[in-house]
Amino acid sequence: MADINQAEKYVNMTDLNTPVARGGKPAEAKHGDGTPAGKGAPLPEAKLHEFAELLFFAYRDFTKDPDAILKDFGFGRAHHRVVHFVNRHPGLRVADLLEILNITKQSLSRVLKQLIDQGYIEQQAGASDRRERLLFPTARGRALAERLSAPQHVRLMNAIEAAGPGAEAVLRRFLEAMINAEDRPKVSSIMATTPAQTDQGGKGEDS
Numbered sequence: 001m002a003d004i005n006q007a008e009k010y011v012n013m014t015d016l017n018t019p020v021a022r023g024g025k026p027a028e029a030k031h032g033d034g035t036p037a038g039k040g041a042p043l044p045e046a047k048l049h050e051f052a053e054l055l056f057f058a059y060r061d062f063t064k065d066p067d068a069i070l071k072d073f074g075f076g077r078a079h080h081r082v083v084h085f086v087n088r089h090p091g092l093r094v095a096d097l098l099e100i101l102n103i104t105k106q107s108l109s110r111v112l113k114q115l116i117d118q119g120y121i122e123q124q125a126g127a128s129d130r131r132e133r134l135l136f137p138t139a140r141g142r143a144l145a146e147r148l149s150a151p152q153h154v155r156l157m158n159a160i161e162a163a164g165p166g167a168e169a170v171l172r173r174f175l176e177a178m179i180n181a182e183d184r185p186k187v188s189s190i191m192a193t194t195p196a197q198t199d200q201g202g203k204g205e206d207s
Contacts, residue, residue: 065151078111080148086121087137087145094133120144
């Protein structure tokens with residue numbers, strides 16, 4: 001399984017893609033409509049380093065619990081992401097999943113093959129276009145997705161409650177602003193789609 005775990009070396013390029021103004025400082029951040037994305041003086045570099053480190057530690061612990069579960073199955077984070085999105089959006093096209101995950105077709109093919117062979121995901125041809133490959137979670141896949149998300153939901157709920165009133169709205173704005181501006185409409189469209197629970201692909205036992 002080492003090759004699949006190693007295959008996923010995706011790096012978020014948000015910071016590298018941020019336009020840099022003359023003098024080496026980041027250009028002013030703006031909303032999609034071109035208006036400035038914030039008021040007041042910019043944060044000092046030391047504070048930005050602190051937030052970067054906090055993001056690192058938060059993500060480390062956010063992924064720690066599901067990583068331990070995945071290890072029992074011989075899976076890695078690439079499997080988690082595939083199972084998550086297929087479970088949330090049954091009937092998702094392989095082409096759309098590739099775009100969401102932003103990984104190579106070869107990497108996705110290896111992960112998908114394992115999940116299909118072991119009965120977590122089922123692949124079907126499109127009704128209108130038989131060349132399309134549509135992905136559905138099996139009963140086993142839905143059970144795994146729920147098991148992986150459970151500790152993360154608890155951590156998120158506890159953190160939002162600890163942050164105090166209004167934290168949910170602020171957190172949403174912050175996370176949306178961290179996404180590359182050109183990708184935000186796509187992300188909004190994906191998240192606006194109401195996940196449909198389906199009995200499609202019901203083979204396999206719950207794990």
